[in-house]
Amino acid sequence: MEKGVLLNTLKEYFGYENFRPLQEKIINSVFEAKDNLVIMPTGGGKSICYQLPAILLPEITLVISPLIALMKDQVDGLNANGIPAAYLNSSQDEADKEAIFQKIDKNEIKLLYVAPESLQFIDRFLNDEKVSLIAIDEAHCISSWGHDFRPAYTQLGYLKNRYPSTPILALTATADKATRNDICMQLNIPGAKKHVASFDRKNLSLEVKPGIKRFEKIADFIQNRKTESGIIYCLSRKTTEELASKLKIKGYKAEAYHAGLDHLERSQIQEDFINDEKQIICATIAFGMGIDKSNIRWVIHYNMPKNLEGYYQEIGRAGRDGLPSDTLLFHSYSDVIQLQKFASNAKNEDVQLAKLDRMKQYAEALSCRRKILLGYFGEFMEENCGNCDICRNPPEFFDGTIIAQKALSCIFRLKASEPISTVIDVLRGAQNETVRRNNYEQLTTYGVGKDISWHNWQQYLIQLINLGYIEIAFDRNNHLQLTEQAKKVLFENEKVELAEVTEQKAKLKEEKAT
Numbered sequence: 357m358e359k360g361v362l363l364n365t366l367k368e369y370f371g372y373e374n375f376r377p378l379q380e381k382i383i384n385s386v387f388e389a390k391d392n393l394v395i396m397p398t399g400g401g402k403s404i405c406y407q408l409p410a411i412l413l414p415e416i417t418l419v420i421s422p423l424i425a426l427m428k429d430q431v432d433g434l435n436a437n438g439i440p441a442a443y444l445n446s447s448q449d450e451a452d453k454e455a456i457f458q459k460i461d462k463n464e465i466k467l468l469y470v471a472p473e474s475l476q477f478i479d480r481f482l483n484d485e486k487v488s489l490i491a492i493d494e495a496h497c498i499s500s501w502g503h504d505f506r507p508a509y510t511q512l513g514y515l516k517n518r519y520p521s522t523p524i525l526a527l528t529a530t531a532d533k534a535t536r537n538d539i540c541m542q543l544n545i546p547g548a549k550k551h552v553a554s555f556d557r558k559n560l561s562l563e564v565k566p567g568i569k570r571f572e573k574i575a576d577f578i579q580n581r582k583t584e585s586g587i588i589y590c591l592s593r594k595t596t597e598e599l600a601s602k603l604k605i606k607g608y609k610a611e612a613y614h615a616g617l618d619h620l621e622r623s624q625i626q627e628d629f630i631n632d633e634k635q636i637i638c639a640t641i642a643f644g645m646g647i648d649k650s651n652i653r654w655v656i657h658y659n660m661p662k663n664l665e666g667y668y669q670e671i672g673r674a675g676r677d678g679l680p681s682d683t684l685l686f687h688s689y690s691d692v693i694q695l696q697k698f699a700s701n702a703k704n705e706d707v708q709l710a711k712l713d714r715m716k717q718y719a720e721a722l723s724c725r726r727k728i729l730l731g732y733f734g735e736f737m738e739e740n741c742g743n744c745d746i747c748r749n750p751p752e753f754f755d756g757t758i759i760a761q762k763a764l765s766c767i768f769r770l771k772a773s774e775p776i777s778t779v780i781d782v783l784r785g786a787q788n789e790t791v792r793r794n795n796y797e798q799l800t801t802y803g804v805g806k807d808i809s810w811h812n813w814q815q816y817l818i819q820l821i822n823l824g825y826i827e828i829a830f831d832r833n834n835h836l837q838l839t840e841q842a843k844k845v846l847f848e849n850e851k852v853e854l855a856e857v858t859e860q861k862a863k864l865k866e867e868k869a870t
């Protein structure tokens with residue numbers, strides 16, 4: 357298609373002067389009737405890649421989307437821009453559907469949004485000649501490798517057989533390499549051209565903090581952001597409600613949002629958030645999909661997400677206007693353990709556990725987090741980003757051999773029968789019920805780590821886990837146990853490099869400055 361025609365259409369129907377990176381290339385490939393897979397972050401501008409061709413193509417463009425709740429808004433928006441569109445889903449009765457088929461018959465519709473469950477209705481009315489393009493939104497839902505698998509999507513593989521000469525445009529904001537290939541296989545478009553937009557969102561700062569005293573940390577975080585919109589993602593409905601009410605007590609316009617609320621309540625909250633009537637939404641993952649609010653200034657993860665795709669998609673809802681925005685992830689071992697339990701009940705347990713492991717590595721990283729994040733999506737970054745907590749405050753390493761020896765021999769003396777908290781209590785010589793009941797005062801390692809704070813011990817033990825000296829026995833109540841490698845430290849004097857704990861370091865710096 358001629359460039360002038362594309363630009364005129366872009367201007368006339370969408371009001372934009374220029375294409376964003378990749379949009380033009382994708383659109384041209386669509387006009388060449390090729391199959392395409394587009395991986396573009398949320399807010400990257402995927403919709404135009406099929407909406408614009410739909411205007412110019414001779415026949416109808418089908419848009420398959422799982423987001424029934426958003427279809428009406430999308431279609432209303434298109435119609436308001438003078439693009440004839442309609443939708444078909446399970447919320448409509450026969451008369452509604454009949455009216456749409458009439459319009460299709462008269463060539464009065466350019467875009468038809470269809471829920472995957474409702475596809476069978478249209479097969480009777482349409483054939484290969486009547487469909488110019490099939491766009492499949494949220495295409496990762498077809499793959500059980502992805503993070504949001506939906507059974508209704510699995511049947512979409514038949515589309516290529518049913519409409520063999522119609523190009524397919526699959527779009528998603530989130531898919532790692534394995535998922536990308538799987539999407540193409542499942543859709544029967546193995547030769548699809550893959551377009552991967554950069555996932556780098558430089559305007560989002562990245563930060564991870566240990567998940568202790570989370571509410572205090574959140575209160576600090578929003579202290580200087582009193583008028584800015586933000587989302588706090590939580591794992592459970594209960595947490596969203598507790599958090600929202602605590603924030604309300606502090607005077608913030610906060611609201612809980614989760615799948616337990618009815619449809620009306622939910623859309624009211626969304627609307628209030630979009631109109632800045634509500635400032636903070638404490639939400640389960642149900643919130644934000646498809647929300648078009650460009651000035652979300654921050655996103656906090658109260659609990660750890662189950663994989664990096666989900667995490668990236670959620671933080672990606674901040675700063676869609678390109679202005680600096682902040683993200684904060686809380687990392688706690690109890691979250692990891694809970695997620696591990698969820699994952700081990702899942703059908704594709706191995707995949708989920710591996711993804712969780714990558715999430716954990718990100719949270720525990722001691723090098724530029726953005727590099728790790730983009731690397732996960734197959735993007736290589738030359739330089740450190742300068743906009744993550746590690747870049748701003750890089751860890752300093754020191755000889756931690758003695759600390760490691762104390763920790764490892766303590767676990768050895770405890771006969772690998774205690775979780776991380778008891779190990780720390782024993783190292784610090786704490787007095788409590790467990791210590792007394794088990795006579796832990798008698799151990800030679802009791803109290804040898806008094807000089808190190810509880811929090812710092814926790815951080816050092818986590819590092820020792822990551823370095824492969826300690827394992828968490830998930831099948832035995834999360835007890836810490838030693839690995840083969842630990843013997844080298846205990847008996848062969850292997851040197852252990854530990855990173856200075858950043859929070860302590862930051863505090864020391866502050867103390868020195870004042």
Ligand code: ADP
Nearest residue numbers: 372374375376396397398399400401402403404
């Ligand atoms: P996605 O579906 O990838 O999340 P959208 O298609 O909703 O993203 O686009 C995100 C925002 O960017 C929308 O407000 C859209 O109007 C805007 N947008 C898309 N393409 C362009 C463009 N070429 N120039 C300016 N704004 C654009």
Ligand code: ZN
Nearest residue numbers: 724741744747
């Ligand atoms: Zn960085």
